[in-house]
Amino acid sequence: MGNGFLGNDASFMLDVVVCALVAVVPALLFSIYLVKFKRNYLLHRNLQVTLGVVLLLTVAAFEVDLQVVHGGWENIVKNARGEDWVNTPAFAQVRNVLWIHLVFAISTPLMWAFTIILALKRFPSPPTPGEHSGLHKKLGWISAIDITLTSVTGLLFYYLAFIAAG
Numbered sequence: 511m512g513n514g515f516l517g518n519d520a521s522f523m524l525d526v527v528v529c530a531l532v533a534v535v536p537a538l539l540f541s542i543y544l545v546k547f548k549r550n551y552l553l554h555r556n557l558q559v560t561l562g563v564v565l566l567l568t569v570a571a572f573e574v575d576l577q578v579v580h581g582g583w584e585n586i587v588k589n590a591r592g593e594d595w596v597n598t599p600a601f602a603q604v605r606n607v608l609w610i611h612l613v614f615a616i617s618t619p620l621m622w623a624f625t626i627i628l629a630l631k632r633f634p635s636p637p638t639p640g641e642h643s644g645l646h647k648k649l650g651w652i653s654a655i656d657i658t659l660t661s662v663t664g665l666l667f668y669y670l671a672f673i674a675a676g
């Protein structure tokens with residue numbers, strides 16, 4: 511069952527999502543750099559919409575695989591660590607980290623959808639700064655921080671569940 515490609519006995523889709531979580535942060539930093547320092551609003555819009563769609567498709571495929579194919583994350587962890595590992599303090603810690611991760615992982619798509627839909631409606635095409643700028647900058651920074659925390663906590667979960675000793 512552990513058919514991941516990163517060598518940690520995780521599932522294939524978990525390894526795909528880990529790669530996406532690592533890639534999204536520099537892509538986002540580049541997009542914010544483009545808009546803030548290069549004033550390239552069009553490329554910023556296109557990059558953000560592409561990132562949003564790719565992340566949504568990746569996470570949807572991940573969730574279907576996780577719940578339907580593997581029957582939940584605990585089965586994947588048991589496969590990698592053995593049945594008894596779920597009774598250890600290390601497993602309890604992994605579960606706590608997962609709860610924290612879920613707070614960000616659930617709010618992020620909602621914030622991103624809201625930020626993107628409002629921006630597409632209220633900025634002209636091609637986009638230029640305007641009346642929506644003030645609200646968009648706030649939503650944009652919240653969305654950016656939210657996904658960064660999703661990434662950091664998701665990677666911490668993966669590390670504790672599949673890589674760390676114990």
Ligand code: HEM
Pocket residue numbers: 542545546551554555558559562621622623625626629630633637638639640643644646647649650651653654
């Ligand atoms: C989740 C998706 C998005 C995120 C996270 C995001 C993030 C940001 C951030 C953080 C800024 C402010 C940078 C600064 O401090 O100067 C910004 C500016 C801007 N964004 Fe986005 N953005 C997103 C989607 C979009 C979309 C879809 C559009 C166009 C339809 C857009 C158009 C703009 C424009 C025009 C500005 C410049 C505002 C100004 O300086 O007056 N953004 N964005």
